[in-house]
Amino acid sequence: xxxxxxxxxxxxxxxxxxxxxxxxxxxxxxxxxxxxxxxxxxxxxxxxxxxxxxxxxxxxxxxxxxxxxxxxxxxxxxxxxxxxxxxxxxxxxxxxxxxxxxxxxxxxxxxxxxxxxxxxxxxxxxxxxxxxxxxxxxxxxxxxxxxxxxxxxxxxxxxxxxxxxxxxxxxxxxxxxxxxxxxxxxxxxxxxxxxxxxxxxxxxxxxxxxxxxxxxxxxxxxxxxxxxxxxxxxxxxxxxxxxxxxxxxxxxxxxxxxxxxxxxxxxxxxxxxxxxxxxxxxxxxxxxxxxxxxxxxxxxxxxxxxxxxxxxxxxxxxxxxxxxxxxxxxxxxxxxxxxxxxxxxxxxxxxxxxxxxxxxxxxxxxxxxxxxxxxxxxxxxxxxxxxxxxxxxxxxxxxxxxxxxxxxxxxxxxxxxxxxxxxxxxxxxxxxxxxxxxxxxxxxxxxxxxxxxxxxxxxxxxxxxxxxxxxxxxxxxxxxxxxxxxxxxxxxxxxxxxxxxxxxxxxxxxxxxxxxxxxxxxxxxxxxxxxxxxxxxxxxxxxxxxxxxxxxxxxxxxxxxxxxxxxxxxxxxxxxxxxxxxxxxxxxxxxxxxxxxxxxxxxxxxxxxxxxxxxxxxxxxxxxxxxxxxxxxxxxxxxxxxxxxxxxxxxxxxxxxxxxxxxxxxxxxxxxxxxxxxxxxxxxxxxxxxxxxxxxxxxxxx
Amino acid sequence: xxxxxxxxxxxxxxxxxxxxxxxxxxxxxxxxxxxxxxxxxxxxxxxxxxxxxxxxxxxxxxxxxxxxxxxxxxxxxxxxxxxxxxxxxxxxxxxxxxxxxxxxxxxxxxxxxxxxxxxxxx
Numbered sequence: 001x002x003x004x005x006x007x008x009x010x011x012x013x014x015x016x017x018x019x020x021x022x023x024x025x026x027x028x029x030x031x032x033x034x035x036x037x038x039x040x041x042x043x044x045x046x047x048x049x050x051x052x053x054x055x056x057x058x059x060x061x062x063x064x065x066x067x068x069x070x071x072x073x074x075x076x077x078x079x080x081x082x083x084x085x086x087x088x089x090x091x092x093x094x095x096x097x098x099x100x101x102x103x104x105x106x107x108x109x110x111x112x113x114x115x116x117x118x119x120x121x122x123x124x125x126x127x128x129x130x131x132x133x134x135x136x137x138x139x140x141x142x143x144x145x146x147x148x149x150x151x152x153x154x155x156x157x158x159x160x161x162x163x164x165x166x167x168x169x170x171x172x173x174x175x176x177x178x179x180x181x182x183x184x185x186x187x188x189x190x191x192x193x194x195x196x197x198x199x200x201x202x203x204x205x206x207x208x209x210x211x212x213x214x215x216x217x218x219x220x221x222x223x224x225x226x227x228x229x230x231x232x233x234x235x236x237x238x239x240x241x242x243x244x245x246x247x248x249x250x251x252x253x254x255x256x257x258x259x260x261x262x263x264x265x266x267x268x269x270x271x272x273x274x275x276x277x278x279x280x281x282x283x284x285x286x287x288x289x290x291x292x293x294x295x296x297x298x299x300x301x302x303x304x305x306x307x308x309x310x311x312x313x314x315x316x317x318x319x320x321x322x323x324x325x326x327x328x329x330x331x332x333x334x335x336x337x338x339x340x341x342x343x344x345x346x347x348x349x350x351x352x353x354x355x356x357x358x359x360x361x362x363x364x365x366x367x368x369x370x371x372x373x374x375x376x377x378x379x380x381x382x383x384x385x386x387x388x389x390x391x392x393x394x395x396x397x398x399x400x401x402x403x404x405x406x407x408x409x410x411x412x413x414x415x416x417x418x419x420x421x422x423x424x425x426x427x428x429x430x431x432x433x434x435x436x437x438x439x440x441x442x443x444x445x446x447x448x449x450x451x452x453x454x455x456x457x458x459x460x461x462x463x464x465x466x467x468x469x470x471x472x473x474x475x476x477x478x479x480x481x482x483x484x485x486x487x488x489x490x491x492x493x494x495x496x497x498x499x500x501x502x503x504x505x506x507x508x509x510x511x512x513x514x515x516x517x518x519x520x521x522x523x524x525x526x527x528x529x530x531x532x533x534x535x536x537x538x539x540x541x542x543x544x545x546x547x548x549x550x551x552x553x554x555x556x557x558x559x560x561x562x563x564x565x566x567x568x569x570x571x572x573x574x575x576x577x578x579x580x581x582x583x584x585x586x587x588x589x590x591x592x593x594x595x596x597x598x599x600x601x602x603x604x605x606x607x608x609x610x611x612x613x614x615x616x617x618x619x620x621x622x623x624x625x626x627x628x629x630x631x632x633x634x635x636x637x638x639x640x641x642x643x644x645x646x647x648x649x650x651x652x653x654x655x656x657x658x659x660x661x662x663x664x665x666x667x668x669x670x671x672x673x674x675x676x677x678x679x680x681x682x683x684x685x686x687x688x689x690x691x692x693x694x695x696x697x698x699x700x701x702x
Numbered sequence: 703x704x705x706x707x708x709x710x711x712x713x714x715x716x717x718x719x720x721x722x723x724x725x726x727x728x729x730x731x732x733x734x735x736x737x738x739x740x741x742x743x744x745x746x747x748x749x750x751x752x753x754x755x756x757x758x759x760x761x762x763x764x765x766x767x768x769x770x771x772x773x774x775x776x777x778x779x780x781x782x783x784x785x786x787x788x789x790x791x792x793x794x795x796x797x798x799x800x801x802x803x804x805x806x807x808x809x810x811x812x813x814x815x816x817x818x819x820x821x822x823x824x
Contacts (some may be wrong), residue, residue: 016766016774034760041763
């Protein structure tokens with residue numbers, strides 16, 4: 001019997017032992033109490049959790065050994081899960097905190113009643129330490145909330161139209177995040193280095209905080225003064241545990257009366273300067289929360305950026321407004337065009353200049369309103385811009401007004417670039433110079449007219465001058481000729497007259513024998529004839545040269561004239577043989593028959609005279625090119641080469657023994673030349689000294 | 703007592719303070735005269751009784767579990783060091799006493815001995 005009992009006991013002990021070993025070593029804290037709530041057993045995890053000696057825990061009141069808290073409020077013995085489980089006889093579970101010194105832990109506590117009888121009743125506690133999990137969750141929660149806060153403020157900074165709206169949003173968001181009831185903004189005062197209060201607030205209970213608000217809104221702060229002043233001065237967030245004991249909180253009394261205790265503030269930094277300071281207040285004293293201030297620092301940076309961007313936007317807007325005003329009110333036409341040439345912005349002056357409404361001009365290219373004649377040169381100028389050859393080009397061009405007429409303009413064009421330096425637009429200034437152009441044109445015309453007049457007058461003067469010169473020259477020539485003539489004529493006349501007088505005196509005074517008389521008389525006749533010829537030739541020449549001798553032109557056949565000339569001489573002269581070399585017919589020429597007869601007579605007479613030993617004389621004519629060429633040649637004495645060019649000069653006579661013997665007036669060839677030239681013809685001579693001469697003349701055919 | 707170094711049941715038996723020896727099942731096998739005086743039971747009365755007789759009610763669970771765990775695993779956390787534990791006498795009075803517990807293998811089983819010195823003033 002005893003042995004059976006021992007065996008049973010051993011078995012029970014073995015089971016118990018195993019159970020104890022298992023329960024002792026698991027990580028959850030386990031304990032149980034008796035019906036009065038005193039700990040009967042607990043494992044090591046429970047020892048650790050409570051921080052007490054195992055031995056001392058045994059028999060200890062569970063509600064005392066495991067003192068629980070809900071947030072900051074201790075759980076009374078009756079509310080302790082062990083007490084509740086004993087009272088209600090059912091499972092109790094909940095989350096509680098325990099405090100070990102300054103360490104707070106979150107526990108999940110389950111209390112389960114065991115045993116129905118009053119005395120045998122137990123409560124089993126199973127406790128899980130949630131602190132780490134809670135902390136991790138709290139961290140995630142905090143982080144999420146922080147990110148949400150930062151995100152929402154960043155979004156507000158981007159989306160809100162004004163910086164005031166953004167700041168207002170930030171006040172609400174920070175108060176929601178911290179649970180603090182008061183938020184307010186100071187802005188840096190323009191000019192002075194202090195802070196001006198704004199009317200931007202977050203107030204959980206406006207009526208309650210009204211006095212504080214009133215006081216704050218009436219208080220501007222200098223750097224270093226008050227909480228915002230300190231933040232302004234340092235550029236960093238600041239924290240006040242309790243305004244009542246802060247040495248630098250000017251409105252501490254009013255704030256305290258309104259229930260304000262803790263406060264913090266942070267700057268919205270633009271660069272290194274605070275542009276605004278946000279302040280927040282709570283109703284309980286609070287220890288500084290560095291992580292919170294770090295979040296606020298980030299918010300301050302975001303708000304600073306928003307303020308900076310708002311300011312920049314305002315500046316851009318102001319610039320843009322200014323530009324638009326200048327652009328539209330400018331008296332100079334201005335147009336902004338894409339690189340394709342399409343207008344994207346035009347001002348009133350340009351619309352007026354081109355006659356288009358703004359909406360008509362937008363969408364057109366400048367090429368479409370340019371006079372087609374100027375498009376190519378325009379393109380070239382614009383290419384210089386795009387090619388980087390010039391930063392600004394200026395030129396005059398013609399536009400085509402909507403109504404079709406031409407508008408002259410002086411145009412200056414430059415390029416606009418994007419941030420990457422690529423050209424995006426051309427901007428042109430257009431000045432209407434149509435009137436100037438018209439004035440220029442009128443001036444040019446007047447100028448041209450004047451120049452033409454001057455040219456005409458000059459030409460006239462030149463002509464007059466030349467006429468005068470010619471006249472002078474001619475007069476001088478005439479004078480020379482006259483002088484020459486006078487001397488020559490006087491000489492030429494004196495010689496025969498001297499002979500006439502000499503022989504006439506001989507006849508009168510000496511009474512020579514009849515044979516001599518006969519000889520003297522024939523000399524006198526000969527000399528008289530010569531004198532007569534001389535005077536006739538001279539008079540003819542004078543008439544020709546003075547223009548008094550007018551040719552009577554008619555259509556002439558030269559053949560009869562040549563025949564006649566040859567036969568006249570042939571009849572009177574037996575010592576020479578005359579030969580006529582002519583074709584059957586010749587083209588008619590326009591000529592004066594008497595004068596041409598005189599020409600041929602002179603030429604044939606010369607041929608006879610200068611071939612004193614007889615010989616052949618040829619008179620010829622032939623059709624040549626556009627006229628008739630005639631010649632008279634002899635086999636006489638010929639002319640020295642040097643004398644040939646001067647043959648047709650008045651009174652020129654080849655001076656040698658042969659010619660001295662041969663008489664002549666020295667006017668015959670000059671007369672020939674004058675007559676032929678009066679017919680539009682030409683006369684020249686060819687000769688070989690001692691072998692004969694040929695005189696040529698050509699006359700234009702009709 | 704904190705500098706006690708008792709290694710065997712035999713050594714324990716020679717102590718002048720109250721001593722109790724129990725078998726592997728937790729039944730009392732021996733008490734000395736000092737024990738009889740301190741707890742009020744005679745050796746004959748208490749021999750064969752369960753040890754829980756002298757243990758206050760609230761420690762019974764802990765005792766059973768700790769005792770069983772030692773038997774099962776051979777590892778005890780309370781052996782051979784002074785322990786402040788409450789004890790109970792024949793009249794049911796509980797008092798604070800210093801305990802010093804020794805375990806020893808004899809004839810293939812464990813034998814336990816405890817020296818229990820009531821603390822003055824309790």
